[in-house]
Amino acid sequence: MRPTDRLFEIIQILRGGPGPHRAADLAESLEVSVRTIYRDIAALQAMRVPILGEAGIGYVLRRGYDLPPVNFDIEEAEAISVGLAMLARTGDAGLQSAAVRAARKLSEATPLTDALMTTSWGVPDQALLSDIRAAIRDEQALATLYEGMDGSLTRRTILPIALIYYAEVTVLAAWCRLRGDFRHFRPDRIHECRPAGESFAGEGAPLRRKWEAARQADPAAGRLAGQRSNSTKTG
Known part of the structure; x- marks a missing residue:
């Protein structure tokens, strides 16, 4: 923060x-x-x-001190409230903490009922997500030790570009130096993750555009990555 x-x-x-x-x-x-x-x-x-x-x-x-109000109509406030509550499903402690703070501000700005509810079914344990999000924002490469579907471990330097929060799993999209291509990684299979000491400043947005184009060309690959695979391609 x-x-x-x-x-x-x-x-x-x-x-x-x-x-x-x-x-x-x-x-x-x-x-x-x-x-x-x-x-x-x-x-x-x-x-x-x-x-x-x-x-x-x-x-x-001291009483009487205030900040400029945040103005939402009731449906906007309800939509935001439900969205914040659903962040519990991501397993991302950093986002959950931010959601609690945002929900507190929202409740002060707009009256809400307690009739809208969500569940936390399917929450994964992914403590690395805050560090990964920071690397995406700062455009910093990560050095990882990754476990594939067959249990094999590989050391990879990756350029993280996006996190996709599916209902049942979270997936990290990145350029993988080992494979020389885009790959989707499951954060719960990352055994080690540290800054690689390498910046890719200015490359994040172009890489995301190329990744989106590849995903649109092969939509099934993205769906499979979100469900079970360690990458959009095998190996």
Whole structure:
């Protein structure tokens, strides 16, 4: 989370709950250190955000302070609410945490009923997804150890370009240096994943266009990749 986003989120949390919020609780919610929270509170107070309290006791936001509202009509709000709830199916802890924050902001902006429900059936365990999404955004190659359908392990340097969230599985689309072609990988079969120290800045969008063209030319390959295979092609 960017520092500016974190400052905004601290304001939202202080607005949303009764009583003081301890720095330790804020740090746990935002996945940062308590020291970072102290710095952020000091920065907000320096910007004249009326936060009251102190270290060891907790912080509150003075009544009457508000941010510009987010305006949705009721059907837009319901559509967003259902979409956020369905992120639980992805198994992506980073997206789920972001969805909780977004849902809190949405509930403050627009009155919603609790008549719309989703289930978390089929949630995979994919802790790597936050790192993979960051690599896609930053256009950074990844060095991986990947398990194929036959159980064999191969070391691959890949250029990640897209994540496809199917109902039953998540698939990573990437350019595979080992195969010299696009491949679809199952994140739950990635045993090791680290930055390869190589940027492909500026190539992400062109690679996605080529990948989309290849997928449209062979739609069955994309469907199979989402269901069971480790790539759009065998081997």
